[in-house]
Amino acid sequence: MKRGTTKTPAGFCLTSLFLLALLLSSCLPTPPAESGGVNLTVYGFSIMKESLEKGVYPGFAAKWKAEHGQDVHFTSSFAGSETITNQILQGVNADIAILSIERDATRLKDAGFVVSDWHASPQQGIVNKTPFVILVAKGNPKGIKDFPDLAKPGVRVIHPDPISSGGAQWSILAIYGSELVKSEKDTTEPDPARALQTLQAIWRNVKSTPGSAREARTQFELGYGDALVTYELEGLLMKQAGANVEIVVPRATIFSEHPTVLIDRNVTAARRPLVEAFLRYLWSDDAQRTFVQYHFRSSTNEALNDANPQLAKIELPFRIDYFGGWQRAYPEIIERVFRDQVQKRK
Amino acid sequence: MSSIVPTMRHVRGFDVARPLSIGVLVFMMLPLVFLPLASIFIFGTSKGLTSFWAALMAPEAIFALKLSMVTSFWATAFNVLFGLFAAYVLSRYNFLGRNALIVTISLPTAIPTAVAGFALLLLWGPYGILGRFLAPQGIQTMFTAGAIILANIFVTFPLAFGVIKPVFDTMSRSLEEASATIGATRLQTFWHVTLPSLRGAIVSGALLTFARAVGEFGSTILVSGNLAGRTQTAPLYIFAKFNEGQIEAANAIAIVLALFSFLIFSVLFFARDWLDVD
Numbered sequence: 277m278k279r280g281t282t283k284t285p286a287g288f289c290l291t292s293l294f295l296l297a298l299l300l301s302s303c304l305p306t307p308p309a310e311s312g313g314v315n316l317t318v319y320g321f322s323i324m325k326e327s328l329e330k331g332v333y334p335g336f337a338a339k340w341k342a343e344h345g346q347d348v349h350f351t352s353s354f355a356g357s358e359t360i361t362n363q364i365l366q367g368v369n370a371d372i373a374i375l376s377i378e379r380d381a382t383r384l385k386d387a388g389f390v391v392s393d394w395h396a397s398p399q400q401g402i403v404n405k406t407p408f409v410i411l412v413a414k415g416n417p418k419g420i421k422d423f424p425d426l427a428k429p430g431v432r433v434i435h436p437d438p439i440s441s442g443g444a445q446w447s448i449l450a451i452y453g454s455e456l457v458k459s460e461k462d463t464t465e466p467d468p469a470r471a472l473q474t475l476q477a478i479w480r481n482v483k484s485t486p487g488s489a490r491e492a493r494t495q496f497e498l499g500y501g502d503a504l505v506t507y508e509l510e511g512l513l514m515k516q517a518g519a520n521v522e523i524v525v526p527r528a529t530i531f532s533e534h535p536t537v538l539i540d541r542n543v544t545a546a547r548r549p550l551v552e553a554f555l556r557y558l559w560s561d562d563a564q565r566t567f568v569q570y571h572f573r574s575s576t577n578e579a580l581n582d583a584n585p586q587l588a589k590i591e592l593p594f595r596i597d598y599f600g601g602w603q604r605a606y607p608e609i610i611e612r613v614f615r616d617q618v619q620k621r622k
Numbered sequence: 623m624s625s626i627v628p629t630m631r632h633v634r635g636f637d638v639a640r641p642l643s644i645g646v647l648v649f650m651m652l653p654l655v656f657l658p659l660a661s662i663f664i665f666g667t668s669k670g671l672t673s674f675w676a677a678l679m680a681p682e683a684i685f686a687l688k689l690s691m692v693t694s695f696w697a698t699a700f701n702v703l704f705g706l707f708a709a710y711v712l713s714r715y716n717f718l719g720r721n722a723l724i725v726t727i728s729l730p731t732a733i734p735t736a737v738a739g740f741a742l743l744l745l746w747g748p749y750g751i752l753g754r755f756l757a758p759q760g761i762q763t764m765f766t767a768g769a770i771i772l773a774n775i776f777v778t779f780p781l782a783f784g785v786i787k788p789v790f791d792t793m794s795r796s797l798e799e800a801s802a803t804i805g806a807t808r809l810q811t812f813w814h815v816t817l818p819s820l821r822g823a824i825v826s827g828a829l830l831t832f833a834r835a836v837g838e839f840g841s842t843i844l845v846s847g848n849l850a851g852r853t854q855t856a857p858l859y860i861f862a863k864f865n866e867g868q869i870e871a872a873n874a875i876a877i878v879l880a881l882f883s884f885l886i887f888s889v890l891f892f893a894r895d896w897l898d899v900d
Binding site: 291305317322325351352353354355363366367368369487488490491493494497514517 | 685688689692743747748749753757762764765825847848849850851852862864865866867869
């Protein structure tokens with residue numbers, strides 16, 4: 277007890293240092309975004325990050341500044357499509373959500389967060405698209421040429437989790453639909469049994485299901501698996517960053533189409549013109565060119581895609597329409613085929 | 623000792639067990655603790671110190687570190703004061719439900735942090751039990767710095783209390799009684815007699831709480847909204863950068879947090895004489 281009341285110089289220095297550190301940290305830092313101007317909050321699914329932050333945001337900010345003399349600051353959060361949808365449903369203040377799958381837009385609408393109809397936007401609300409491909413290590417050591425090769429013994433597949441990731445659902449549709457389209461092409465009759473078998477066999481090889489397409493890519497980059505089914509854009513971004521990967525383009529694959537919605541419940545009347553202007557900007561040639569530059573494909577004008585020579589040619593492309601749209605694809609393929617007949621058997 | 627314990631083997635007066643057990647200890651810690659930590663440092667600095675520094679100086683990284691410090695500070699301030707108060711009440715007075723209260727205070731240690739975040743959302747979220755009445759008034763707690771502080775308070779609730787209460791329990795009452803007999807008020811006694819002898823417990827309780835709060839992840843990711851440069855704390859920043867594949871950026875902040883906790887626990891260890899903690 278006595279020792280406790282004598283102050284040593286070292287002890288004194290220590291306390292004052294600690295108190296100083298606490299004092300320094302006791303006032304909330306101001307977000308860099310809040311120093312004057314107006315703010316836009318965008319929640320995007322995982323792969324939207326580069327094109328938005330490096331191209332679209334600066335482009336729109338410059339345009340708005342020129343027209344209204346006002347600075348626009350963007351804050352955004354990127355995660356799996358289902359994850360950001362759930363966050364918005366829990367009440368985060370998003371103005372705009374760019375989603376991987378239309379099902380999530382429908383969920384926001386059903387909960388009353390989105391009132392306006394996104395189909396009224398250009399291209400039915402689809403802001404850009406990209407095909408699904410297979411990523412493998414450089415040199416393709418496992419000899420993977422198409423989806424069925426992923427089912428070969430000894431191939432470790434990384435596949436994002438369809439519970440949280442829209443990309444994972446696209447990937448399931450890509451594999452399943454690819455087999456249907458190919459069998460239809462070869463024998464004039466789609467073969468659902470072959471499609472189901474391939475999907476089941478591939479999922480026996482799935483070693484890891486990360487939460488989003490971007491997490492899956494990180495795991496793949498760290499050398500965790502032999503193959504990853506993902507957006508073409510992810511493969512091109514990885515190659516651009518100098519990663520040792522190769523893109524395998526399947527004979528038939530799906531184009532994922534990404535809807536963008538305005539979260540009506542969070543946008544006040546005063547801020548609405550700004551949010552709507554940004555929404556319109558996404559379909560402008562300016563923004564569409566930016567998307568192509570970051571390896572998406574334009575949803576408004578196919579000719580813009582020629583600007584990016586790295587985009588692959590696909591022999592038999594198909595869209596969600598092939599399954600009758602998301603309102604049928606989700607219950608029929610994701611639930612009845614994948615969840616009930618693939619996942620439960622694992 | 624050795625004559626009392628005949629089973630202990632000595633070779634020419636040399637205790638074999640000593641270097642052997644130290645060696646085993648270090649060897650066991652190598653893959654479990656040392657190497658994982660070392661790999662953060664090796665990876666983080668593999669591209670040179672300039673790229674490490676650049677990653678560290680990114681505005682969003684600095685913001686995330688600051689936000690972590692500030693929210694942890696307020697959570698610590700609250701939990702130390704609360705822990706002090708709770709320890710005082712629970713060790714001085716005996717009442718019905720006292721043990722139930724003690725157990726409840728300790729509960730957050732065992733609850734998964736994700737559940738803590740979830741519970742806060744269900745209560746304070748815009749559609750939560752309380753939040754739905756506050757939201758129309760324009761009061762929003764979740765997805766703000768306030769939410770992060772609330773989450774930090776919840777998950778570190780028992781730490782300061784846990785350090786302070788045992789000291790209260792074993793404290794000799796005679797000094798306080800002496801103080802009272804010479805005419806000191808309750809408050810004076812508390813301020814001049816009780817509090818000084820608790821100094822060590824308070825400081826170490828605060829450091830423990832602060833260290834734990836800075837590293838909090840599970841509850842924060844649920845309640846903060848994870849907006850970069852706005853509600854993204856350092857651990858969330860690390861997670862986001864890792865998911866984006868920017869492992870160097872994640873590593874830079876991870877190194878800072880690792881050094882920071884090293885500092886805190888060094889203070890706890892080497893200053894413990896002064897702090898009067900055993």
